[in-house]
Amino acid sequence: MLKYMGRGDIMYSLFIDTHYLNLVIVLYKDGVVVDKNELINIRNQSEVLVPSIVAILDNNHLTIDNLGELIVVNGPGSFTGVRLGVTVAKTMAYLKNIPIKAISSLQVLASNVDNDQFQVSIPENNGMFIGKFNNDFLNPQYIYIKKEDMDTYVTNNNITIVEDIDYNKLYKKISILPIINPHLVNPLYIKTIEVHNDKKSAN
Numbered sequence: 179m180l181k182y183m184g185r186g187d188i189m190y191s192l193f194i195d196t197h198y199l200n201l202v203i204v205l206y207k208d209g210v211v212v213d214k215n216e217l218i219n220i221r222n223q224s225e226v227l228v229p230s231i232v233a234i235l236d237n238n239h240l241t242i243d244n245l246g247e248l249i250v251v252n253g254p255g256s257f258t259g260v261r262l263g264v265t266v267a268k269t270m271a272y273l274k275n276i277p278i279k280a281i282s283s284l285q286v287l288a289s290n291v292d293n294d295q296f297q298v299s300i301p302e303n304n305g306m307f308i309g310k311f312n313n314d315f316l317n318p319q320y321i322y323i324k325k326e327d328m329d330t331y332v333t334n335n336n337i338t339i340v341e342d343i344d345y346n347k348l349y350k351k352i353s354i355l356p357i358i359n360p361h362l363v364n365p366l367y368i369k370t371i372e373v374h375n376d377k378k379s380a381n
Contacts, residue, residue: 193345194251194266196256198300200218201230210349223258247278248271250278252280252281252282255283280358291340297309307371316355
């Protein structure tokens with residue numbers, strides 16, 4: 179049984195995003211951003227992630243025991259970055275019995291789009307990840323486009339560009355995500371997307 183933690187009737191939530199080179203940690207108080215730590219183009223995320231979590235909690239006179247919720251971005255993105263964020267978040271959730279939610283990096287982008295049907299993308303070295311949203315934030319279709327097919331795909335599809343994330347707006351989407359058993363919070367890799375789509379095609 180997951181216990182509720184926080185401070186009195188206050189709900190503190192910690193958002194962790196390490197899916198690519200930037201590291202973003204956001205502290206919410208009752209669903210409103212109270213602090214954010216963003217490090218740009220970080221190559222040593224494994225060295226700075228935990229100290230950054232401790233720092234944002236210390237700055238707000240909190241400890242891990244005050245957290246009532248963890249939210250982690252589980253990819254797609256950098257193999258190492260995604261794995262790091264997921265591992266740290268699920269370890270905290272398991273050891274401290276904190277409810278945890280997982281959100282994809284494409285859902286993070288989609289949270290700032292007001293349309294019902296749209297596509298968002300995240301480029302990487304060999305191609306790009308696409309999230310196709312059709313009136314269902316919780317269950318988008320994820321696909322991976324290889325570099326040689328990118329120009330054709332972009333030409334034939336309308337891709338919504340999201341430049342900045344409104345983290346208060348993001349939390350409204352986070353609030354509808356289900357709580358997950360920490361053991362079931364897994365990275366979303368390219369191969370995971372391909373296998374999932376192959377299974378859907380076979381049905």
